[in-house]
Each structure stands twice: as C-alpha cells, then as structure tokens.
Amino acid sequence: MNTYFVVPQSTHNQLVENAYRHRGYTAQEASDGARFCELASTHGIRTHNAIKAIHLDELFGSKVGGCKPGATIEKLPGRFKAVQRWNANRKLGQSVAFEAMDCCMKMADEYGAGIVTVDNAFHYLWGGGYVINAAKKGYIAYTCCTAGTSEVVPFMGKHPTMGTNPHSWAFPTQDQIGFPICIDWATSTVAMGRVQQLAREGKQLPPGAAVDAEGQPTTDPARAKWLLFFGQHKGYGLALVNELLAAFTGSGIPFLRGKWNEGPAGEKHTPHFFFQCIKAEALSCDNFPCGRNQKTNVQAVIKDILGHGNDKVMLPGQLEAEGARLTQQHGGLLFTKAEMDAFAEMARECGASPWKESDFKQVSI
Amino acid sequence: MNTYFVVPQSTHNQLVENAYRHRGYTAQEASDGARFCELASTHGIRTHNAIKAIHLDELFGSKVGGCKPGATIEKLPGRFKAVQRWNANRKLGQSVAFEAMDCCMKMADEYGAGIVTVDNAFHYLWGGGYVINAAKKGYIAYTCCTAGTSEVVPFMGKHPTMGTNPHSWAFPTQDQIGFPICIDWATSTVAMGRVQQLAREGKQLPPGAAVDAEGQPTTDPARAKWLLFFGQHKGYGLALVNELLAAFTGSGIPFLRGKWNEGPAGEKHTPHFFFQCIKAEALSCDNFPCGRNQKTNVQAVIKDILGHGNDKVMLPGQLEAEGARLTQQHGGLLFTKAEMDAFAEMARECGASPWKESDFKQVSI
Numbered sequence: 254m255n256t257y258f259v260v261p262q263s264t265h266n267q268l269v270e271n272a273y274r275h276r277g278y279t280a281q282e283a284s285d286g287a288r289f290c291e292l293a294s295t296h297g298i299r300t301h302n303a304i305k306a307i308h309l310d311e312l313f314g315s316k317v318g319g320c321k322p323g324a325t326i327e328k329l330p331g332r333f334k335a336v337q338r339w340n341a342n343r344k345l346g347q348s349v350a351f352e353a354m355d356c357c358m359k360m361a362d363e364y365g366a367g368i369v370t371v372d373n374a375f376h377y378l379w380g381g382g383y384v385i386n387a388a389k390k391g392y393i394a395y396t397c398c399t400a401g402t403s404e405v406v407p408f409m410g411k412h413p414t415m416g417t418n419p420h421s422w423a424f425p426t427q428d429q430i431g432f433p434i435c436i437d438w439a440t441s442t443v444a445m446g447r448v449q450q451l452a453r454e455g456k457q458l459p460p461g462a463a464v465d466a467e468g469q470p471t472t473d474p475a476r477a478k479w480l481l482f483f484g485q486h487k488g489y490g491l492a493l494v495n496e497l498l499a500a501f502t503g504s505g506i507p508f509l510r511g512k513w514n515e516g517p518a519g520e521k522h523t524p525h526f527f528f529q530c531i532k533a534e535a536l537s538c539d540n541f542p543c544g545r546n547q548k549t550n551v552q553a554v555i556k557d558i559l560g561h562g563n564d565k566v567m568l569p570g571q572l573e574a575e576g577a578r579l580t581q582q583h584g585g586l587l588f589t590k591a592e593m594d595a596f597a598e599m600a601r602e603c604g605a606s607p608w609k610e611s612d613f614k615q616v617s618i
Numbered sequence: 619m620n621t622y623f624v625v626p627q628s629t630h631n632q633l634v635e636n637a638y639r640h641r642g643y644t645a646q647e648a649s650d651g652a653r654f655c656e657l658a659s660t661h662g663i664r665t666h667n668a669i670k671a672i673h674l675d676e677l678f679g680s681k682v683g684g685c686k687p688g689a690t691i692e693k694l695p696g697r698f699k700a701v702q703r704w705n706a707n708r709k710l711g712q713s714v715a716f717e718a719m720d721c722c723m724k725m726a727d728e729y730g731a732g733i734v735t736v737d738n739a740f741h742y743l744w745g746g747g748y749v750i751n752a753a754k755k756g757y758i759a760y761t762c763c764t765a766g767t768s769e770v771v772p773f774m775g776k777h778p779t780m781g782t783n784p785h786s787w788a789f790p791t792q793d794q795i796g797f798p799i800c801i802d803w804a805t806s807t808v809a810m811g812r813v814q815q816l817a818r819e820g821k822q823l824p825p826g827a828a829v830d831a832e833g834q835p836t837t838d839p840a841r842a843k844w845l846l847f848f849g850q851h852k853g854y855g856l857a858l859v860n861e862l863l864a865a866f867t868g869s870g871i872p873f874l875r876g877k878w879n880e881g882p883a884g885e886k887h888t889p890h891f892f893f894q895c896i897k898a899e900a901l902s903c904d905n906f907p908c909g910r911n912q913k914t915n916v917q918a919v920i921k922d923i924l925g926h927g928n929d930k931v932m933l934p935g936q937l938e939a940e941g942a943r944l945t946q947q948h949g950g951l952l953f954t955k956a957e958m959d960a961f962a963e964m965a966r967e968c969g970a971s972p973w974k975e976s977d978f979k980q981v982s983i
Contacts, residue, residue, distance in 0.1 A: 333730025333900040335700040340903055365698025366733050368896065372903035393866065410928035422855075424862045434862065436855035468927075484849035490787075490801035490934045493923075497789045497799065500919035501758065501912060503903040508922050521907040531733065535698040538705055538737035538868040542886040547866060554865035557873050558858075562833075563775035569855045 258593050258613040259585035262291050268596060268605055269303045273345075275603035276307075276315045277322035282345045289347035292382045294586040297576020300446065301379035304595040306347075309376050313401055317513060319523070320345055320375040326352065335364040338502070339371045343523060346377035350396070350526060354383045357530035358392055365535035371526035372503040376401050380421030381437035381573065383528070388423035388433035392530040395422050397495045399504060399524045402511035405441045405480045408489035411468030413479040414508045416524075417441040418495035423570065425533050429552035432574030440492040441480040448474045461485070499525030583616050623958050623978040624950035627656050633961060633970055634668045638710075640968035641672075641680045642687035647710045654712035657747045659951040662941020665811065666744035669960040671712075674741050678766055678876060684888070685710055685740040691717065700729040703867070704736045708888060711742035715761070715891060719748045722895035723757055730900035736891035737868040741766050745786030746802035746938065748893070753788035753798035757895040760787050764864045764889045767876035770806045770845045773854035776833030778844040779873045781889075782806040783860035788935065790898050794917035797939030805857040806845040813839045826850070864890030948981050 266287040273283035290303035314320035324344035331338060337356055341349045353369040360367020377383070380396045387394035400416025407415055417439040424434045442462040451458055452474035463477035464470055471477055482488030496507055504510075505521030513522050533547065541550040559566050580586060588596070593610055600608040631652040638648035655668035679685035689709035696703060702721055706714045718734040725732020742748070745761045752759035765781025772780055782804040789799045807827040816823055817839035828842035829835055836842055847853030861872055869875075870886030878887050898912065906915040924931050945951060953961070958975055965973040 329903060331730070331900070333728075333897065335732075336730030336896065336900040338901065338903045340905060363698075364729055365696070365701030366731065367700075368731050370901045370903070372905060393863070407923055407928060407931045410931040412926035412928050414923045414926055414928060422859055424866070426862075434858065436858060438852055438855070483852055486932075486934065487803055487848055488852075490803070493799065493801060493934065494787055496919060496923065497791075497916065498758070498901065500916045501789070501898055501901045503905050503907075503915070504919070505907040505915075506918050506922040508926060517908060519908040531701065532698065533866055535696070535701040536703065536735045536863065536866045538694060538703045538735070540705060540737060540868050542868075542870040543882060543884040550868070550870075551862065551865045553871050554861060554869070557871035558772055558779045558861070561777035561779055561873060563772060563777050563779060566772045566775040567851075569851065569858065 254617045255589070256615055256617050257587040257589060258610060258615055259583050260588055260613055261585045265294070265303065265586050266291055268600055268608065269306070271605040272303075272307050272599050272603045276310055278315070278345060279323050282322065282348050285348040285351055286345055289351070289378060289382060291586065292386070293379050294588070295577050295580045296382070296385070296573040297579065297587070298379055298381070298573065299592075300444070302592070304592060304599070306378055307599055309378070313511060314375060319343065319511070319513070335360050335366060336368045336370070339369060341371050341374045341526075343373055343375050346375040349374060350377040350383050350528070353526065353528045354387050354394065354396075354530065357394070357528050358387055358390060361392055361530040361532040361535070366529065366531040369528045370498065370502045371528075373521070373523045374398065374526045376524065377526060380419055381423070381435050384421045384423035384437070385433050385435050385570070385573070387530050388425045388435070389427055391425050391533050393422075393424055393533055393536070395420075395529045396527060397421070397498065398526045399495050399499045399507070399510065400439070401524055403508050404445055405482060405492065406464055406468065408482060408486045411464070415492050415496060416507065416510065417444060417480065418492040420491060420495070426551060426555065428548055430555060430568065432570055432577070434568050435570030435573060437569070440482050440488045442483040442488070443480065445480060448477050448480070495525075495527070498527045579618060585614075587616070587618070619982045620954070621980055621982050622952035622954060623975060623980055624948050625953055625978055626950045630659065630668065630951050631656055633965055633973065634671070636970040637668075637672050637964050637968045641675055643680070643710060644688050647687065647713050650713040650716055651710055654716070654743060654747060656951065657751070658744050659953070660942050660945045661747070661750070661938040662944065662952070663744055663746070663938065664957075665809070667957070669957060669964070671743055672964055674743070679740060682878065684708065684766075684876070684878070700725050700731060701733045701735070704734060706736050706739045706891075708738055708740050711740045714739060715742040715748050715893070718891065718893045719752050719759065719761075719895065722759070722893050723752060723755060726757055726895040726897040726900070731894065731896040734893045735863065735867045736893075738886070738888045739763070739891045741889065742891060745784055746788070746800050749786045749788035749802070750798050750800050750935070750938070752895050753790045753800070754792055756790050756898050758787075758789055758898055758901070760785075760894045761892060762786070762860045762863065763891045764860050764869060764872070764875065765804070766889055768873050769810055770847060770857065771829055771833065773847060773851045776829070780857050780861060781872065781875065782809060782845065783857040785856060785860070791916060791920065793913055795920060795933065797935055797942070799933050800935030800938060802934070805847050805853045807848040807853070808845065810845060813842050813845070860890075860892070863892045944983060950979070952981070952983070
C-alpha cells in the first residue's frame with residue numbers, strides 16, 4: 254500500500270498553467286501544457302508528468318532556447334493533400350503534438366489517412382497520450398520522434414550516435430475492452446533514468462541494456478555510461494526509422510541533437526516529430542467472418558489472443574487504463590509525497606498561492 | 619569458401635514460371651512469382667527463394683485451397699482516396715503484393731502517402747523485397763502481414779495465439795550509400811526453421827526464443843514447441859500491430875489462421891497484408907541544415923551514425939545489398955548444391971527440361 258494525495262484536475266492544471274505562463278508561454282501553450290500533464294497523470298504516467306515537463310523546460314527548453322514560448326508553427330504549403338509539413342520553430346511540444354494529431358484526424362476523415370511531419374520540434378513528453386486521444390476518437394494513431402539527445406549505441410557500435418527514439422501506436426478498442434490498446438515504448442532497453450535509479454538502489458541492470466565508457470557491455474549501473482537498443486539489431490532498426498524520417502524531413506546530424514554549443518554554425522539541434530492517423534472504418538473490407546462487424550471482429554481477435562489459458566497476458570495500454578480507473582475512482586490525480594514536494598516548489602517558483610498538502614485528501618492504494 | 623552454381627536469371631525465371639503454370643497459375647501470376655523469387659535470390663535471401671515459394675504452395679497454397687490460381691483481386695470502392703481496401707480472394711501473394719505496392723506509390727504521387735489493406739491474402743514470402751523495390755523508386759515504404767499460422771506465445775502467456783508477424787521498412791538511400799536501408803524481420807526471436815536447424819546441429823537456442831509444450835522457457839531446441847517474441851513486451855506489442863490492422867480489415871481469429879479444418883464454418887483462415895508508401899519529397903520541410911539538400915542531409919545523418927568509431931556498425935539492408943553485388947559480379951543467381959537438387963526436382967515435377975548442374979558455371983565465394 255502506498256499513500257497518494259488526490260489533486261483535483263482543475264487545481265493541478267491551474268498550477269501547471271501558472272508555471273508555464275511564468276516561463277513566458279502564451280495562455281494557449283500553458284493550457285495545452287497543463288492539459289497534457291493532466292492526461293499523463295490521469296493515466297498513472299509518473300515519468301512524464303507536470304514535474305518532468307517543467308524540469309525539461311528548465312534544462313532544455315525556454316531557459317536555453319530549445320523551446321521558444323509564443324513561437325508560431327509554420328505550415329508549409331504543398332501539393333500532397335494527405336501529408337503536411339510543419340516547421341514548429343521550437344514551439345512547446347505539447348501544443349504542436351495536439352494540433353498535429355488533430356490535423357492528422359482531419360486528413361484521415363477525408364483521405365482515410367493523414368501524416369504530419371514536424372521539423373524544429375521540442376520534446377512532446379509522452380507519445381502514448383496523443384495516440385490514446387486519437388484512438389478514443391476512432392483512429393488508428395501512430396507517432397514517433399527523435400529523442401532530445403544521443404545516448405544510445407547502435408548495435409555493434411561503441412559510441413552513442415542515436416537517441417532512445419520512441420514509437421507509439423494506439424487502436425480504437427475502447428468499446429470492446431474499455432480502453433485503447435496502446436503500444437508505447439522507447440527503443441532503448443531501459444531509460445537513463447532507470448540506470449540512475451538502479452545505481453542508487455545498488456541493483457543490477459538487465460543484460461543488453463548498457464555499455465561502459467569503453468563501449469563494453471555492463472550490467473553494473475554505476476559503470477554504465479551509454480544505453481543499448483532492445484532486441485539487438487531489431488531495436489536498432491526501429492530507432493533508425495525515427496532517425497531517417499527526421500533526416501528526410503530536415504533534422505540535423507543525430508550526435509549533435511540537443512548539443513546547442515557544439516558543431517558547425519547552421520547545424521540543427523532539434524528533434525523531429527512524425528504523426529499519422531488512419532480512420533478505422535477506412536480499413537474495413539466489409540466482410541468480417543461469422544457475421545461479425547468491425548467492432549465485434551476486433552473483440553473476437555483480442556479475446557482469442559488472451560484465451561487458450563493465456564490469462565496472465567496483458568494488453569499494452571492496460572496499465573494506463575488502470576491508472577485512469579484509479580483517477581476516476583478517487584476523483585482526482587494521484588501524486589506521491591515526493592511529487593507533492595515538487596509541486597510546492599513549482600508553486601513557489603512561479604509565485605502561485607502556496608501548495609499545501611493539508612489542502613488535499615489522502616488515499617492508500 | 620563455399621561453392622555456388624551461377625544460374626542466369628532467365629533460366630531461373632523460366633523454371634519458376636513453369637512450376638507455377640504447372641500448378642494452375644495464370645501466365646501473369648507465374649511471371650510475378652518468378653520475378654519475386656529472382657528478387658529474393660538476387661539479394662541473397664535463401665529462406666524465401668523459389669524453393670520455399672513452391673514448397674509453400676505445396677503445403678499451404680493451391681494444393682489445399684489457401685491460394686487460388688487465377689483469383690481476381692476485388693478492389694472495393696470507397697470514399698477515402700489515400701487508402702484502398704482489397705479482397706485478394708487468396709490470389710498468389712507475390713502478384714497481390716507487387717500490385718498493392720504499385721498502387722501505394724500512385725496514391726503517394728498524388729496525396730503524399732497511400733495505403734493498401736488486403737483481406738483474404740496468401741503468403742507474400744519476403745516483405746523486404748517489396749519495400750526495397752519501392753524505395754528504389756523514391757518512396758519510404760512499409761509492409762506488415764499476419765503470418766500464415768499461429769506459433770508464437772504472447773508475452774506472459776502459455777499458448778501460441780499469435781504469428782511471427784513481420785514488419786518491413788525501406789528508405790530511398792541508394793543514391794547516398796548504394797542501397798536502400800531495409801529494416802525487415804519477424805517479431806519472434808527466431809523462426810521455427812531456425813529451431814529445427816539448431817536441433818539437427820545439436821546446438822542451443824538463445825534465451826527468450828522458445829517454450830516447451832508446458833509453456834516453460836527452454837533453450838533446448840529439441841524440447842522447444844512454440845516461439846517467443848523478441849524483446850518481451852515490446853516484440854509482443856509490435857506483433858499486435860499486425861494482428862489489429864488485420865482485425866480492423868477483416869481477418870478472423872488468429873489461432874485458427876491456416877487451420878482450414880478447424881473452427882466454426884464461416885471463420886476466416888487467411889492472412890492479411892498492409893502496405894504503405896510515402897513519397898520522400900512529401901516529407902521535406904525544405905530547410906536542411908548547413909546548406910544540405912534532402913539527399914545530402916540523409917547522407918550526413920547516416921555517416922554520423924556510423925562515425926565516431928562505430929566502424930563495426932552495419933546498416934539494415936547491407937547484407938541484402940552485398941548479396942545483390944555478388945549476383946551482379948557473377949552474372950547470375952547463386953545457389954548451393956542442395957538448392958540445385960531442389961531445382962532439379964522442381965523441373966521433374968513440372969515436366970520442364972532436365973535441370974543439370976553441368977549446364978551451370980560454379981564459383982567459390
């Protein structure tokens with residue numbers, strides 16, 4: 254059992270908006286930023302909540318020029334009607350991602366599928382949030398991005414010339430199983446934050462997760478310097494997909510990503526976003542077996558995968574759905590004591606009214 | 619050094635066409651089938667060449683109704699202009715896949731991207747071939763399919779309710795590095811053929827590749843009964859992508875795939891194909907760093923990934939490109955003695971003129 258503080262969504266969002274406004278972001282950006290952090294915390298995502306969002310802005314965002322408050326997205330004209338090309342001009346990642354996914358859905362309504370590729374982006378935090386949102390509206394949604402910095406060694410290599418390049422897919426399965434199936438992970442075996450956590454706890458890394466400063470594989474988190482891709486050449490290949498989509502769009506060389514003071518003048522240091530939506534009904538061949546329709550067919554397929562004694566098998570997105578259920582059950586976002594301390598600090602920093610633990614209900618889960 | 623027989627493409631294709639014609643396929647299907655097998659063997663793909671193609675037809679194709687010679691693809695009308703839905707009516711997989719990829723390219727020319735989703739399909743052999751072909755024409759190409767049978771246990775499960783569901787991506791990088799980068803693999807750690815090979819050779823499986831009849835992990839290929847996905851929940855998630863695209867399109871329940879005599883009447887037993895092309899120029903934001911253009915930017919990115927001492931790092935598609943180089947160097951497709959025996963048998967079976975080793979040049983490589 255852990256104790257959590259129950260924070261009403263409106264209270265959370267007001268603080269996060271204040272924090273973004275204090276950093277110079279527009280009202281719309283602050284609202285998008287808060288809305289996204291609410292989405293993450295609603296689903297129990299602790300690694301990419303408001304605390305991480307403001308921390309990212311501090312380290313890589315408005316303070317150092319990686320993100321530009323009030324920037325305008327430049328939507329390039331083009332003759333291809335199902336693909337849009339945007340220059341985000343380093344606008345807040347959450348604002349760009351929400352708008353890009355909306356745009357993909359509109360294109361999908363007309364053409365069956367739509368893509369937005371985004372140059373000059375900033376971090377969008379948790380790709381799963383955007384695809385879950387789109388799946389809930391009836392789309393098969395996908396996003397990938399290049400990570401903000403290069404810390405992963407390509408398969409058979411020694412030097413970290415790639416990022417943790419994540420992929421996120423979601424499918425509109427909420428009517429069948431109560432939540433959208435969401436496949437969402439980085440291509441590195443573990444995140445650098447996990448390495449640091451294991452080092453603090455004196456635990457070992459799984460094999461194939463990291464190398465030391467000499468490029469030799471290690472399971473000792475204290476000696477781990479760089480990450481490895483999951484699944485050897487397969488994870489490396491998946492990470493190349495993000496990097497090549499970025500390269501064809503306009504990103505610079507990967508080793509210099511996020512390193513604003515390195516490399517030649519004129520090189521780019523920004524990440525890239527890629528979004529796609531497919532309208533679920535656009536895929537239907539209208540000939541489902543045994544008299545099923547698209548929804549009941551998807552349900553039958555999922556039931557079969559989890560059947561035959563596979564009762565321990567989980568569906569990707571299930572943990573996030575369980576997070577959302579707990580949020581609903583307790584009537585607010587759930588935060589730990591350490592997270593509440595971080596919110597109190599956030600409130601002090603942006604001059605909001607003091608954040609007092611005693612103002613919030615506590616629950617044991 | 620191994621000895622290979624050098625078989626001129628036209629000689630190879632004529633035999634393969636004869637073999638398909640003998641099995642009742644149309645001239646166009648036989649030509650597509652042969653062209654595809656040439657493509658695979660050109661790239662050194664030994665697992666999915668003509669011998670495998672005819673073997674597949676024998677076991678799962680025209681002999682048992684899984685594939686229907688002379689079938690007509692039904693292209694369903696629809697209002698979504700960048701997505702086509704096809705009922706392949708179990709037509710030969712190579713014919714369907716070539717035509718679907720051509721259709722994706724045409725849609726991409728007009729809309730920037732195009733998708734073809736295919737219900738009632740048969741095996742298309744090697745997804746890499748189709749995406750490499752499209753990449754050579756300037757497209758970022760992708761395909762995935764559901765495998766013909768369920769032999770992989772989902773993560774945390776005990777029963778094989780899923781297939782080896784492969785994914786294939788290719789990028790038009792031939793002008794930069796001489797070949798399209800092609801990321802192409804199954805989502806199982808190894809293929810069942812590999813398990814059988816290791817059993818014959820008395821070798822062990824890698825950990826996480828297979829389970830025994832009781833669903834317990836094993837590295838003993840003799841006890842291995844079912845396969846596992848690579849990368850635990852990540853490979854499982856990737857395989858779910860194929861299965862869900864299939865379910866939304868019209869495929870039946872996965873455990874019954876390929877099992878024509880099991881399950882209720884009206885259930886489907888066919889695999890599903892998904893194809894997508896994006897026109898490379900449709901992604902360009904026209905603002906490449908340091909005065910580079912799209913091509914030189916992609917080149918700079920690839921060079922950086924392989925730089926910084928990463929000289930042992932390979933690019934996916936490099937082995938296939940080396941295969942193609944050897945084919946060109948020796949002026950024909952390269953086959954082993956065992957493969958030549960299989961071709962001789964194929965010639966006997968279809969009543970073609972005898973296939974004599976002495977008619978072919980030999981090389982040591």
